[in-house]
Amino acid sequence: MTFLKDFINTLSAASTSFLLLTSVFAFVVFFNLLEGKIRSKVGAIFIAFGTLFVVVGFAVRPLLYLGIAYFVILFMLSNLGGRLWDKRVGLRLLIGALAAFGLSMLDPNFFLIAAKPDNVPIGAMIFLLGIFTWIALRKAYLNDRQLAAGGIPWEKTESDEKLFTWPDLVYTEMLCMILLTIVMIVWSIALRAPLEEAANPTSSPNPAKAPWYFLGLQEMLVYFDPWLAGVVLPTLIIVGLMAIPYIDTNPKGNGYYSFRERKWEIGVFLYGFLVLWSFLIITGTFLRGPNWNFFGPFEYWDPNKLVPLVNVDLSEIIWVKLLGMPLPKLWILRESFGILLVLAYLSLPPLLAAKPFRRFYLKMGGPRYYVGSFLFLFMMALPIKMVLRWLFNLKYIVHIQEIFFNI
Amino acid sequence: MAEEITPFQVAPKTPLAGSAAADIRDQGEITRRSFPLVLTTAWVALAAALGGLASILGRFMFPNVLFEPVQKFKAGFLNDYTVGAVDERWKEKYGIWLVRNEKVMYALIAVCTHLGCTPNWLESQNKFKCPCHGSGYYRTGVNFEGPAPRPLERAKIFLDPADGQIVVDKSVQFHQERGEWTNPDSFIKT
Amino acid sequence: MANLKSVQEGIVNSQIWKSVFRVGIPNTNRKRVLAVLGSLILHLHPVKVRRSGVRMSYTWCMGGTSFFLFLVETVTGLLLMFYYRPTIEYAFTDILDLREQAPFGIMREMHRWGAHAMVIAVWLHMFRVFMTGSYKPPREFNWNIGVILLVLTLLLSFTGYLLPWDQLAIWAITVGSNMARATPGAGNEGPMSGLIKLGDIRLIHAGDDARFALIGGRSIGPSTLLRFYVLHCMVIPLAAGFLMAIHFWRVRKDGGISGPL
Numbered sequence: 001m002t003f004l005k006d007f008i009n010t011l012s013a014a015s016t017s018f019l020l021l022t023s024v025f026a027f028v029v030f031f032n033l034l035e036g037k038i039r040s041k042v043g044a045i046f047i048a049f050g051t052l053f054v055v056v057g058f059a060v061r062p063l064l065y066l067g068i069a070y071f072v073i074l075f076m077l078s079n080l081g082g083r084l085w086d087k088r089v090g091l092r093l094l095i096g097a098l099a100a101f102g103l104s105m106l107d108p109n110f111f112l113i114a115a116k117p118d119n120v121p122i123g124a125m126i127f128l129l130g131i132f133t134w135i136a137l138r139k140a141y142l143n144d145r146q147l148a149a150g151g152i153p154w155e156k157t158e159s160d161e162k163l164f165t166w167p168d169l170v171y172t173e174m175l176c177m178i179l180l181t182i183v184m185i186v187w188s189i190a191l192r193a194p195l196e197e198a199a200n201p202t203s204s205p206n207p208a209k210a211p212w213y214f215l216g217l218q219e220m221l222v223y224f225d226p227w228l229a230g231v232v233l234p235t236l237i238i239v240g241l242m243a244i245p246y247i248d249t250n251p252k253g254n255g256y257y258s259f260r261e262r263k264w265e266i267g268v269f270l271y272g273f274l275v276l277w278s279f280l281i282i283t284g285t286f287l288r289g290p291n292w293n294f295f296g297p298f299e300y301w302d303p304n305k306l307v308p309l310v311n312v313d314l315s316e317i318i319w320v321k322l323l324g325m326p327l328p329k330l331w332i333l334r335e336s337f338g339i340l341l342v343l344a345y346l347s348l349p350p351l352l353a354a355k356p357f358r359r360f361y362l363k364m365g366g367p368r369y370y371v372g373s374f375l376f377l378f379m380m381a382l383p384i385k386m387v388l389r390w391l392f393n394l395k396y397i398v399h400i401q402e403i404f405f406n407i
Numbered sequence: 408m409a410e411e412i413t414p415f416q417v418a419p420k421t422p423l424a425g426s427a428a429a430d431i432r433d434q435g436e437i438t439r440r441s442f443p444l445v446l447t448t449a450w451v452a453l454a455a456a457l458g459g460l461a462s463i464l465g466r467f468m469f470p471n472v473l474f475e476p477v478q479k480f481k482a483g484f485l486n487d488y489t490v491g492a493v494d495e496r497w498k499e500k501y502g503i504w505l506v507r508n509e510k511v512m513y514a515l516i517a518v519c520t521h522l523g524c525t526p527n528w529l530e531s532q533n534k535f536k537c538p539c540h541g542s543g544y545y546r547t548g549v550n551f552e553g554p555a556p557r558p559l560e561r562a563k564i565f566l567d568p569a570d571g572q573i574v575v576d577k578s579v580q581f582h583q584e585r586g587e588w589t590n591p592d593s594f595i596k597t
Numbered sequence: 598m599a600n601l602k603s604v605q606e607g608i609v610n611s612q613i614w615k616s617v618f619r620v621g622i623p624n625t626n627r628k629r630v631l632a633v634l635g636s637l638i639l640h641l642h643p644v645k646v647r648r649s650g651v652r653m654s655y656t657w658c659m660g661g662t663s664f665f666l667f668l669v670e671t672v673t674g675l676l677l678m679f680y681y682r683p684t685i686e687y688a689f690t691d692i693l694d695l696r697e698q699a700p701f702g703i704m705r706e707m708h709r710w711g712a713h714a715m716v717i718a719v720w721l722h723m724f725r726v727f728m729t730g731s732y733k734p735p736r737e738f739n740w741n742i743g744v745i746l747l748v749l750t751l752l753l754s755f756t757g758y759l760l761p762w763d764q765l766a767i768w769a770i771t772v773g774s775n776m777a778r779a780t781p782g783a784g785n786e787g788p789m790s791g792l793i794k795l796g797d798i799r800l801i802h803a804g805d806d807a808r809f810a811l812i813g814g815r816s817i818g819p820s821t822l823l824r825f826y827v828l829h830c831m832v833i834p835l836a837a838g839f840l841m842a843i844h845f846w847r848v849r850k851d852g853g854i855s856g857p858l
Binding site: 118120121124125128129132133135136139140152153155156158161162163164165166167168169170172173176177180181184185187188189191192193194195196197198199200201204205208209210211212213214218221225226227229230231232238241242244245246248250251252253254255256257258262266269273402403404405 | 708
Binding site for chain 3: 465468469470473474475521522523524539
């Protein structure tokens with residue numbers, strides 16, 4: 001038991017980078033899971049990846065754990081295959097997850113965090129997200145199978161059948177309202193809503209957290225300056241969401257669950273919604289402790305935990321460490337490498353449009369392709385910056401304090 | 408014979424006499440050539456009026472008088488402070504750390520330069536650490552870890568010529584990255 | 598039994614009843630149609646709906662849940678306004694009063710939990726709409742309204758967060774509002790803002806930037822509380838209500854609850 005806890009603690013501290021590094025691959029696994037065939041070439045990539053973790057892992061303990069976890073997950077998924085969408089298997093997974101959560105509540109450190117009033121909705125959110133993601137993908141799987149066999153999606157079989165609003169819809173709505181009212185009243189009586197001591201402007205609580213639904217943004221603030229993480233990127237999230245219907249011109253999958261017909265859209269959306277938004281909220285809630293340090297779920301939140309961390313800028317790495325020179329005084333010279341790197345990153349879409357992504361470019365047309373790919377680049381900037389911070393302690397790629405322009 | 412207008416007669420001969428429309432008409436009809444100009448003028452005038460209204464509404468959100476706590480306070484005598492210590496006695500009330508070393512004494516403003524949380528002084532690790540996003544600062548106020556983009560700010564500090572007490576004025580702030588820490592107002596020689 | 602029936606018929610056929618509910622008990626198809634058409638609230642719905650539109654496994658009922666929770670928040674919020682004063686002297690103690698002394702002291706808890714539940718419900722609603730591809734033509738515009746409503750939901754929750762004036766509140770708002778300081782070109786620490794100068798004087802400083810307008814001063818204080826109170830109780834709910842009306846209207850005009858074309 002102690003070993004298991006230690007295992008999970010170490011794993012979760014490293015899990016952010018693990019998930020971010022691998023989730024791109026994980027979606028490939030999803031593709032294959034939906035079609036019920038995991039044992040393909042993709043499996044080989046995964047095994048190679050996992051082996052890499054284990055080999056490197058002998059030097060760094062968390063990576064060893066990651067490797068083990070990787071193989072365990074791979075093994076389980078490959079055995080489940082298409083059966084993951086079986087109702088009974090789903091129910092067993094849910095019971096397993098609930099039992100794991102219940103067992104974890106026996107741990108005093110875990111209990112302290114999970115039972116904090118403000119964190120209750122996040123606990124509920126984790127399960128709701130899991131359940132609904134499973135339902136959506138299960139339905140997509142069933143429809144895909146129908147379509148592959150030359151049939152029509154399930155929703156279409158009954159789309160011609162119309163019911164009277166009164167009584168069918170009206171009664172469903174009333175039942176929902178009564179049920180929700182009961183839930184809200186029981187919830188409000190059983191659990192006190194969060195309220196801490198009166199405001200004191202001179203002492204921040206430790207850790208000081210934003211409202212839970214903004215913890216993803218707060219996590220972003222660790223890696224980017226406020227002007228990016230607090231202003232530009234949130235704006236782009238909104239703009240990006242609004243742009244979805246205009247960028248995605250795929251006429252298929254309109255009005256029914258499906259996956260195979262919309263692999264890219266669903267892949268990108270799930271990555272953004274589940275990994276970059278929801279998972280970061282969960283990280284911010286359960287894994288970020290005093291002084292915003294990482295803690296495992298069963299770890300004691302020690303306010304004096306010492307994490308030796310000294311950040312460096314790209315300019316420092318290049319000028320001082322690689323070239324052995326002092327930093328140039330003129331910022332445009334000092335930051336030239338970083339600026340070039342950012343420009344190179346932003347010029348990926350036109351370069352890729354020429355050859356590898358020609359198919360997309362032609363299918364989508366210029367404006368859609370560029371808007372879509374720039375939004376995607378900005379989305380991927382977060383995991384890229386996170387991985388850079390984790391691996392090299394890199395703070396800024398471009399650091400122009402003179403005009404508050406830091407990337 | 409004078410023309411008689413009965414209630415049923417609706418069309419006098421010069422129906423718009425004296426009105427603005429008639430004036431325009433007298434000066435000449437709006438021609439095909441002048442129409443774009445008239446239209447543009449009208450739209451520009453409307454846009455300017457709406458813009459002016461919007462900016463007045465916007466200005467309304469910026470108050471002229473602020474009711475904020477005092478920024479300036481007296482902090483006792485130099486000898487009240489130990490050499491080499493970060494003094495936290497004014498943090499609760501004014502959000503100020505007074506740091507004294509062998510040569511100088513300065514006042515650090517206890518507001519993280521990242522997002523404005525109040526950092527904590529960790530004596531054992533010899534650093535200020537912000538609980539919000541983990542920014543760390545040396546005792547001098549210079550940042551070295553976490554997301555803080557620049558060092559903590561120093562407040563104006565001087566000895567009152569009348570009674571020799573230390574006076575801290577938070578409304579005057581010195582930024583290291585602008586090279587202002589060399590300003591004689593930003594420290595006291597001890 | 599026969600008595601009960603006659604009493605029921607007596608009520609339903611009375612002039613008072615008929616003046617309110619014109620149709621009577623909707624027990625024929627004709628009356629079912631008229632019941633929906635003749636009612637302001639019910640005629641948010643079409644007369645007939647797709648079978649999949651009624652299935653919980655398809656819709657998850659999350660749009661309706663979001664709206665219902667908005668109503669719960671409106672009612673409980675209105676009740677809280679009878680006790681709560683938005684000043685730093687009273688805000689915190691009024692909240693204590695609301696939970697300890699006020700009769701049926703669960704209104705504040707329900708308002709808070711309802712807000713959390715509403716955020717989750719709105720996310721799940723968006724998730725369902727995405728997964729069924731229901732943002733595709735002809736529903737693009739309604740998806741956009743939905744995104745704005747999502748943002749307004751978060752803003753409602755965010756402005757409400759400050760009102761109890763406890764430690765959780767002011768530090769969350771400190772962090773949140775300090776981001777406005779970094780708005781490019783409009784915040785005093787945003788990129789490019791330093792370039793806006795008149796001679797040597799910076800035009801954008803802590804006393805006139807985006808954050809200043811948001812919190813009504815240089816630091817979180819009484820004017821911030823008042824501002825957030827007004828935003829929370831009046832400005833954002835009205836905007837959200839207006840957009841919700843459009844949202845529901847468009848659901849109907851774009852072909853009802855989405856289904857396969």
